[in-house]
Amino acid sequence: MNQWKNFSKGFIKESPTFVLLLGMCPTLGVTSSAANGLGMGLATTFVLAMSNWVVSLVKSQIPDKIRIPSYIVIIATFVTVVELTMQAYLPGLFKSLGLFIPLIVVNCIVLGRAEAFASKNPPLSSLIDGLGMGLGFSFALTLLGSIRELLGSGKIFNITLYSENYVMLLFVLAPGAFIVLGYLIALINRIKKA
């Protein structure tokens, strides 16, 4: 029951994107299509889960004063692993996500979870927390990307739904990201209140 809570809170109740408003930079930057949002979300999920787990394993060995640099090194290691693997086996996705993959290192969600959760909880809970938060982030990014892609280019996951002549180009550009995010936050707040 408790582990299920650790896992599920990332989707709505403590959704990193819609409730904690962390990691706004990749959220707004990469979600011009559903596939980009999903790819970015899953890359972040891997980093979050692994770094949470490792931080939780070594937390008692790391002196308090150097915990932040140590966590950052651990996070950066996993980010580089993702970057190299993606470059080798998913070059297309790597190209469209570009700079945002190395920038996972400074994504506030990752260090935030390491500091707020993994450094105080046992390894298994931390791993599950990381997975839940990461999948919540993926869910949010995919949702945002799908809506923007649908309104802005008439497609979802590159499947054309209606003609390009009727699209609102604004939604694949930066202002569209802010508009859709705003409406989604309002909607999530409404759901949480109910």
Added chain:
Amino acid sequence: MAQRESTFGNMVIVLLLVTLISAGALGFVHDMTSGAIEAAKIKAQNDAISKVLPAFDELKPPVTVLPEGETDSVLVFPAYAQGQLVGVAVKTYSNKGFSGHISIMAGIDKGGNFTGYAVLEHKETPGLGSKMDVWFNNADKPGQNVIGKSPATTKFSVSKDGGDIDAITASTITSRAFLDALVRAYAAFEKTSGTLSGETAEKTN
């Protein structure tokens, strides 16, 4: 386990260990993936070359051409079918895009006409400048099509600047940059065409 104390010695040892372990792990992953990364890059390049040229069976190593007054060079890949030059694929670029650098693979046949192109890298506005990957390759709209044309007979600049090619609607700057890249490709083709066909003649004899 009790928390390790923040003494100087502890901090140095722990940080050293953390960085050493991650360096080791990264070295291992790098070794595992470097071959695949290289292969993926070459595959992407070869895919682009076969997309822009008519069928060929042999691709020679590229010739590097440095355009006048530039610091970055252009790569010319000669392609042969049964020992005869069918055309060259030119990896060209322009730095005049709306958001800077654009990299394009352009195919040019023996006669100097463009046979196709593929946009390799760009940061142009989605939905506007990014349309260049289809805009200039449209047989139904001869005004904006560049395929089958040569800068020797057609003026490769946008109609707004007195040229013969129609720019992408609302993306004149991107269109200028695109044509700039093609003209650069053509210049590189002209520079190398003499040496390339000579090489074939020797090979076929």
